[in-house]
Amino acid sequence: MGFFEDLGARIEAADTVVSVGLDPDTDRLPDDVQDADLPRWAFNRRVIDATHEHAAVFKPNAAFYEDSDGWRALRETVAYAHGKGVPVLLDAKRADIGNTARQYAEILDYVDAITVNPYLGEDALQPFLARDDAGVFVLCRTSNPGGMDFQHLELAAYDRRLYEHVAERAAGWDDEYGNVGLVVGATAPDELEAIRERVPQLPFLVPGAAHRAGRRGR
Template identity: 40%
Template sequence: MTFTQKLNTAWQSQQSLLMVGLDPDAARLPASLQGKPDAIYQFCTAIVDATAPYVCGFKPQIAYFAALRAEEQLEAICQYILKHHPHLPLVLDAKRGDIGSTAEQYAREAFERYGADAVTLSPYLGFESVQPYLSWKDKGVVLLCRTSNPGSAALQMIEDAKGEPLYLRVASMVAQEWNADGQCALVVGATYPEELAKVRARVGDMPLLVPGIGAQGGDIPATVKAGSDSQGMGMMINSSRAILYARKGDDWAHASAEAARETRDAINAARAALASD
């Protein structure tokens, strides 16, 4: 199954647009795991198992693992997801951006070492930086477009001579020129629902990875209204910290499961309300 096929199947079978980000912060791990050599692995696999019934996929952020010298634990976590939850897409959040043989090695890292179904990339270097990933025909590439951070406007909102902002140029370029085999998706933040709606209108039913709900404050009904595709799906709405660290104490995994269920239900309530309008 290709990435987009696997994602579409997960949306349908799970009835969920929620993606859980795996961003393990050593300072916030449960007390019961502090000091254990495999604490990151134990924490993340417990979160995966607890939240799997409520999500459409998982998105480990590589920086959190690399900073802790825990890349081997990330490998093991990815293998765990692929073995125990093979129906759920695995998106490696790496935001790579380079060309030539370097990009080829980054692609091998994402798709061979970690077994990811898709990887996040920066489009700033142009098509040459994306092409090595697209040669993996069953894998996906998720390009930064209109990101959720406030400072992104300094570049992404720059307008060309025709008044078109850069983020919409990126959306058009990816949809019309780079997506020949249907492998592409875009990152568009929930914190900017107006821009999210413009991207959706520009790219049709292309999948969107949408960070910014939960700790970043993105509004779920506004996100669903702006970003849903023609089938009422089309998004991987990511939440990380609000789910990972839902509660301290011995019941932390259960609390994460409840947070994931509540977030999924809020998204589905917004979808139902939109469908009834």
């Protein structure tokens, strides 16, 4: 099965759509894991133990692991999550040209899905898209305030905004490859709803959903 079939089975079995982030900031880890051989792995193991029954997917952010001990911690984290029956989506926002993109895509030998940046176009994403066993989540309408700088630009030739064009292109890639989703932030609910109407068939990764729910709760 491919990633989205596995994810669907996990969602049904665990009755959850929650993505649990694993972003261990070394400056903020609890004192009792600081002396471990791999503090980030020790912290992640604790999080996985506490949340795996409620997680549809674990989502480590690559930026928190980009040193020698970090990559070791990430490998341990991925293996442990898989041992709990939970898939892993690496939030890496990768894309590049030629051999560089192919090297980036090799991480999909270890994780189940990845986030990618569409700005370089389809050829930069092809090594990821070609992995029919993996999920590829394309940045579309991101949750950060600066996303407005480019994503809301009107494309006169297409009579739509840039983020809407990205959604349409991603849908086309999914028609061809069958393994594409979108990253659409919960901080832009109107745009999220519009994108859902435009591409109802695509899975969404929705960062900021918990933050937004917390604000509503207050």
